Amino acid sequence: xxxxxxxxxxxxxxxxxxxxxxxxxxxxxxxxxxxxxxxxxxxxxxxxxxxxxxxxxxxxxxxxxxxxxxxxxxxxxxxxxxxxxxxx
Amino acid sequence: xxxxxxxxxxxxxxxxxxxxxxxxxxxxxxxxxxxxxxxxxxxxxxxxxxxxxxxxxxxxxxxxxxxxxxxxxxxxxxxxxxxxxxxxxxxxxxxxxxxxxxxxxxxxxxxxxxxxxxxxxxxxxxxxxxxxxxxxxxxxxxxxxxxxxxxxxxxxxxxxxxxxxxxxxxxxxxxxxxxxxxxxxxxxxxx
Numbered sequence: 001x002x003x004x005x006x007x008x009x010x011x012x013x014x015x016x017x018x019x020x021x022x023x024x025x026x027x028x029x030x031x032x033x034x035x036x037x038x039x040x041x042x043x044x045x046x047x048x049x050x051x052x053x054x055x056x057x058x059x060x061x062x063x064x065x066x067x068x069x070x071x072x073x074x075x076x077x078x079x080x081x082x083x084x085x086x087x088x
Numbered sequence: 089x090x091x092x093x094x095x096x097x098x099x100x101x102x103x104x105x106x107x108x109x110x111x112x113x114x115x116x117x118x119x120x121x122x123x124x125x126x127x128x129x130x131x132x133x134x135x136x137x138x139x140x141x142x143x144x145x146x147x148x149x150x151x152x153x154x155x156x157x158x159x160x161x162x163x164x165x166x167x168x169x170x171x172x173x174x175x176x177x178x179x180x181x182x183x184x185x186x187x188x189x190x191x192x193x194x195x196x197x198x199x200x201x202x203x204x205x206x207x208x209x210x211x212x213x214x215x216x217x218x219x220x221x222x223x224x225x226x227x228x229x230x231x232x233x234x235x236x237x238x239x240x241x242x243x244x245x246x247x248x249x250x251x252x253x254x255x256x257x258x259x260x261x262x263x264x265x266x267x268x269x270x271x272x273x274x275x276x277x278x279x
Contacts, residue, residue: 007173042270042273049265049269054259055255071266074129
């Protein structure tokens with residue numbers, strides 16, 4: 001039997017985070033914290049996809065930084081917008 | 089600089105040559121990320137302006153079906169990553185099997201998404217129902233088109249299954265996966 005490599009481990013992590021994302025919303029009464037957790041899970045999943053599936057782990061940091069910046073910008077904007085809605 | 093000079097110094101793509109696969113696919117990938125980013129930004133801003141309309145629209149979506157599609161697409165991405173690894177090891181036939189798996193799961197994603205659309209349209213929901221549904225259908229439809237295009241690209245690179253082609257096709261596929269991972273909680277779950 002072959003041992004799971006980084007690709008397999010990333011897949012298992014992604015499935016775990018996807019299940020957590022699906023199961024989390026009913027358990028989170030506070031939208032601000034719930035949204036922060038949901039979007040943090042998405043950021044983690046995106047980061048693992050970029051590093052291990054897109055294979056950006058071994059390329060210059062510029063490329064990893066660009067993809068990470070895209071992920072964080074989109075998700076942070078979504079969280080800020082939802083925070084404004086909740087707080088106003 | 090002559091053509092011969094360019095060939096001696098590389099293919100002329102500069103820092104893009106550090107990325108796996110054909111550099112041209114990365115120009116496309118970064119362009120698509122910008123387009124999806126602007127689209128998602130527009131959705132976010134519209135949501136902040138019409139919170140009640142967006143909450144009502146989101147409440148009617150089937151987040152379990154979309155969650156299932158997340159698992160399907162992530163697993164498809166895993167199969168694509170295994171295909172790249174097999175191609176790099178010189179195992180072309182194995183790479184083809186993994187690409188077939190990735191394509192089949194991509195097809196399943198499309199089938200589930202179309203079933204979701206059919207249910208929504210059956211309830212009388214459409215592009216003009218509300219600003220939420222206009223952006224929801226445009227965003228998910230645009231993404232669905234990319235899933236279809238990704239399957240076509242995978243089918244093309246599957247034929248020869250050589251390293252550069254497989255890296256190129258799977259890089260695009262992972263971009264489609266990445267966009268869905270970010271889009272899913274924003275559209276379906278974030279309150």
